[in-house]
Amino acid sequence: MRTDTGQVFKLEDYRPSDYLIPATSLDFRLSPDATHVTALLTIERREGVAATAPLVLEGDGLTLLGVAIDGHALAAGDYEATPDRLMILKPPAQRFELRLETEIAPSRNEALMGLYRSNNVYCTQCEAEGFRRITYFLDRPDILSVYTVRVEAPHNEAPLLLSNGNPVERGALANGRHYAVWHDPFPKPSYLFALVAGALGKVAGSFTTMSGREVELGIYVEPGKERLAGYAMDALKRSMKWDEDAFGREYDLDVFNIVAVSDFNMGAMENKGLNVFNDKYVLADEETATDADFANIEAIIAHEYFHNWTGNRITCRDWFQLCLKEGLTVYRDHEFSADQRSRAVKRIAEVRTLRAHQFPEDQGPLAHPVRPRRYREINNFYTATVYEKGSEVVRMICTILGPEAFRAGMDLYFERHDGEAATIEDFLKVFEDVSGRDLAQFALWYHQAGTPNLTVSSAHNAAAREFTLEIEQSVPPTPSESRKRLMHIPLAFGLVGADGKPVTWTAVEGATVDDGIIHIRRRRHTVRFSGVSERPSVSLNRGFSAPITLSVQQKADDQFFLAAHDSDAFSRWQAFNTLLTDALIAAFRQILGGKQAVFAARLAELAGRIAGDEALEPAYRALALTLPGEADIARDIGKGIDPDAIFAAREALARTIAEANRDAFSALYDSLADKGPFSPDAASAGRRALRNTVLDYLSLLPGGASLAARHFNAASNMTDRAAALAVLALRHSGTAEAEEALAAFEARYRGDALVLDKWFQIQAGVPGERTVDKVRVLMRHPAFSIANPNRVRSLIGTFASANQTGFHRADGEGYRLFAETVLEVEKRNPQVAARLATALRSWRSLEPGRQAKAKQALLEMAQVENLSADLRDIVERTLA
Numbered sequence: 021m022r023t024d025t026g027q028v029f030k031l032e033d034y035r036p037s038d039y040l041i042p043a044t045s046l047d048f049r050l051s052p053d054a055t056h057v058t059a060l061l062t063i064e065r066r067e068g069v070a071a072t073a074p075l076v077l078e079g080d081g082l083t084l085l086g087v088a089i090d091g092h093a094l095a096a097g098d099y100e101a102t103p104d105r106l107m108i109l110k111p112p113a114q115r116f117e118l119r120l121e122t123e124i125a126p127s128r129n130e131a132l133m134g135l136y137r138s139n140n141v142y143c144t145q146c147e148a149e150g151f152r153r154i155t156y157f158l159d160r161p162d163i164l165s166v167y168t169v170r171v172e173a174p175h176n177e178a179p180l181l182l183s184n185g186n187p188v189e190r191g192a193l194a195n196g197r198h199y200a201v202w203h204d205p206f207p208k209p210s211y212l213f214a215l216v217a218g219a220l221g222k223v224a225g226s227f228t229t230m231s232g233r234e235v236e237l238g239i240y241v242e243p244g245k246e247r248l249a250g251y252a253m254d255a256l257k258r259s260m261k262w263d264e265d266a267f268g269r270e271y272d273l274d275v276f277n278i279v280a281v282s283d284f285n286m287g288a289m290e291n292k293g294l295n296v297f298n299d300k301y302v303l304a305d306e307e308t309a310t311d312a313d314f315a316n317i318e319a320i321i322a323h324e325y326f327h328n329w330t331g332n333r334i335t336c337r338d339w340f341q342l343c344l345k346e347g348l349t350v351y352r353d354h355e356f357s358a359d360q361r362s363r364a365v366k367r368i369a370e371v372r373t374l375r376a377h378q379f380p381e382d383q384g385p386l387a388h389p390v391r392p393r394r395y396r397e398i399n400n401f402y403t404a405t406v407y408e409k410g411s412e413v414v415r416m417i418c419t420i421l422g423p424e425a426f427r428a429g430m431d432l433y434f435e436r437h438d439g440e441a442a443t444i445e446d447f448l449k450v451f452e453d454v455s456g457r458d459l460a461q462f463a464l465w466y467h468q469a470g471t472p473n474l475t476v477s478s479a480h481n482a483a484a485r486e487f488t489l490e491i492e493q494s495v496p497p498t499p500s501e502s503r504k505r506l507m508h509i510p511l512a513f514g515l516v517g518a519d520g521k522p523v524t525w526t527a528v529e530g531a532t533v534d535d536g537i538i539h540i541r542r543r544r545h546t547v548r549f550s551g552v553s554e555r556p557s558v559s560l561n562r563g564f565s566a567p568i569t570l571s572v573q574q575k576a577d578d579q580f581f582l583a584a585h586d587s588d589a590f591s592r593w594q595a596f597n598t599l600l601t602d603a604l605i606a607a608f609r610q611i612l613g614g615k616q617a618v619f620a621a622r623l624a625e626l627a628g629r630i631a632g633d634e635a636l637e638p639a640y641r642a643l644a645l646t647l648p649g650e651a652d653i654a655r656d657i658g659k660g661i662d663p664d665a666i667f668a669a670r671e672a673l674a675r676t677i678a679e680a681n682r683d684a685f686s687a688l689y690d691s692l693a694d695k696g697p698f699s700p701d702a703a704s705a706g707r708r709a710l711r712n713t714v715l716d717y718l719s720l721l722p723g724g725a726s727l728a729a730r731h732f733n734a735a736s737n738m739t740d741r742a743a744a745l746a747v748l749a750l751r752h753s754g755t756a757e758a759e760e761a762l763a764a765f766e767a768r769y770r771g772d773a774l775v776l777d778k779w780f781q782i783q784a785g786v787p788g789e790r791t792v793d794k795v796r797v798l799m800r801h802p803a804f805s806i807a808n809p810n811r812v813r814s815l816i817g818t819f820a821s822a823n824q825t826g827f828h829r830a831d832g833e834g835y836r837l838f839a840e841t842v843l844e845v846e847k848r849n850p851q852v853a854a855r856l857a858t859a860l861r862s863w864r865s866l867e868p869g870r871q872a873k874a875k876q877a878l879l880e881m882a883q884v885e886n887l888s889a890d891l892r893d894i895v896e897r898t899l900a
């Protein structure tokens with residue numbers, strides 16, 4: 021474990037390395053406890069660097085067995101080696117061959133970075149700084165090298181030997197051993213290196229690229245699970261086709277392989293030609309995976325594939341530029357999913373995710389710009405801000421330029437920077453060059469943290485036939501950025517007439533308005549539309565054109581009107597969701613008094629109309645009927661949070677909606693019953709989503725538990741089974757129906773850890789003060805393992821991040837369990853521990869009693885000696 025050294029890495033300190041490594045040849049002799057690695061590095065001193073400059077390579081916990089230059093072993097005085105660094109004091113020439121021998125122990129690697137074992141399979145994870153756990157190297161993304169890799173192992177232990185690029189050679193050796201050689205012709209940074217070896221089952225496929233080249237596709241899974249990889253293979257082929265159609269990007273190697281492993285720190289990894297996946301994002305069939313799992317698999321397969329151009333062919337100059345590959349690739353996978361499924365539904369889901377994960381990050385102690393300026397541990401910057409907000413920033417570029425200029429900019433980006441390690445400045449420049457626009461103010465989206473807010477009020481002057489919008493922007497202070505500059509915010513909008521049709525105007529002044537977008541650039545804009553005779557309703561931030569918050573002074577009547585009539589599907593959903601949020605906040609504050617019932621009744625009536633509106637897609641209706649989550653409500657309230665009060669407010673509104681729509685919801689529930697064979701397509705998934713959402717409401721009415729139990733028993737797929745189980749466990753905790761269903765689920769999926777994760781997850785989410793004890797009991801369940809990231813995230817992660825009343829139990833017991841567990845996980849896997857620890861980032865918004873207890877838990881973690889760099893960084897920033 022790398023303990024914290026207090027070192028801070030700064031963007032402004034970037035400088036190119038003195039040496040380059042144009043070629044890297046690696047030879048692995050695999051063995052669980054003592055893998056022997058020989059690295060032959062072609063080293064070149066960069067032009068203009070003094071001949072006396074030492075060569076300094078990074079390592080991490082390495083044992084050096086030998087070092088030679090151009091075939092001659094180095095004398096002790098020629099170099100300095102520690103586990104974390106190798107310094108060649110006087111490199112002999114401008115160009116030379118450095119030979120390094122190291123020994124590593126994959127079986128003891130529980131951090132899951134570098135070369136490790138998962139389920140007896142050897143695999144690697146090198147992003148961001150894992151390659152230095154394999155050999156000493158210039159382990160930074162601007163060092164691009166051509167790799168040749170030879171892997172050798174006993175045939176019976178590892179019949180399959182994979183690395184990046186194309187296969188070159190393979191053969192048998194003495195003593196039952198064998199080897200394979202792989203060559204990747206594309207220079208790449210070390211973080212994209214990968215090796216996999218073991219006994220795995222294969223699903224084969226092929227794809228013909230747009231220029232007619234045949235690519236061999238392989239998905240490797242645990243033997244016996246091959247039939248669960250069919251959907252992933254289909255998603256891969258669709259991704260390859262889509263990138264050709266949408267971006268003109270063709271695949272560039274003869275093979276493309278994906279390996280699913282059961283121990284993985286993140287979702288998946290885009291290693292060149294050899295993606296390694298968390299098996300959760302590969303394995304699926306109707307019996308084991310929900311519709312949400314299918315959608316995630318499709319999106320992540322696409323995401324990693326799309327990295328081949330955005331990340332691999334063009335990589336990042338340094339880790340500060342992480343969003344250059346991640347934000348852009350998320351944008352690309354979002355567009356892919358929108359094209360494969362329903363664009364409106366996809367957009368709503370994206371915005372919900374952004375608000376649930378990125379907004380609290382941006383509004384709390386861990387806030388950072390999309391392109392950070394400093395870090396202590398880069399692992400902690402794989403965040404919703406870099407990924408999700410990074411994607412929104414790319415989307416805004418497309419919104420501002422229009423789709424054609426955007427595509428021209430992307431083409432120029434690929435043409436200009438192929439084979440390079442680029443920066444955000446390079447990326448923005450291509451769009452300036454193709455459009456002639458100045459994106460200097462826009463670039464603040466990359467450089468300035470915080471969620472901008474727009475305050476908007478409107479007025480209509482019937483006599484003057486003038487409609488006016490007063491818009492004011494502000495960006496709240498964030499850590500180490502107390503003063504903010506004004507941003508360029510593309511605000512999509514529409515003026516909606518009483519007939520639901522767009523209202524036109526004859527002239528507009530006060531801001532640049534083009535193509536339905538108001539370009540906000542100053543602190544205040546008074547935007548005057550003339551020739552508007554009738555007072556319109558104003559629909560703002562249509563399609564969520566900018567990742568901002570809005571404070572709109574608007575009458576509830578206008579919101580109800582937009583929730584029923586806005587032609588922009590996103591904004592229509594938003595209007596209803598805002599009404600729900602307002603009602604929930606009002607209930608929380610107990611200020612509605614007699615009016616509360618009226619407002620709730622009106623909402624319930626509209627909910628019924630949306631539920632039954634056949635003109636709307638079922639998936640859309642399901643999203644509209646889903647109440648804002650407890651954490652969403654807490655975020656909008658902002659401070660003094662008492663999760664129990666929020667829970668009560670939400671329950672009450674759900675009941676009101678259920679009671680008001682009892683008959684209609686029952687009829688809808690019956691009419692949506694599954695007919696015909698299962699299909700994971702978006703339309704079928706949408707019908708299941710709507711039916712299960714309606715079930716959730718109906719379960720609140722008398723007889724609800726037995727209805728949910730019938731749904732559970734009749735379920736013919738995991739989506740329905742898991743939904744019913746969640747309804748029973750969360751709404752009817754402790755009832756015989758809930759206990760029976762939990763036991764039946766456990767018995768049915770005993771031995772299938774991935775499916776049991778759902779069972780852990782549902783139980784970790786049960787609201788109320790008893791769940792903390794239940795989580796302690798489940799941690800001793802035979803299927804639970806503190807060493808496996810998926811198990812930890814399902815049980816502990818869900819409890820801490822998705823169970824407001826359970827985790828924030830008033831006596832602080834939830835925080836105690838949490839702190840203990842984070843420290844326990846950290847001993848093995850600092851990266852996963854640090855990510856888990858971010859669950860307390862919003863502690864300052866809690867009411868004083870809970871706030872003090874949460875702080876206590878954080879302080880206890882901070883006081884532990886020798887914390888990992890990962891955890892210390894999170895804990896100290898959270899407390900700062």
Ligand code: PHE
Nearest residue numbers: 147148286288289290324402
């Ligand atoms: N680069 C991976 C992705 O987003 C994420 C990842 C980061 C995986 C670090 C492992 C380690 O596609």
Ligand code: ZN
Nearest residue numbers: 323327346349
């Ligand atoms: Zn990515």
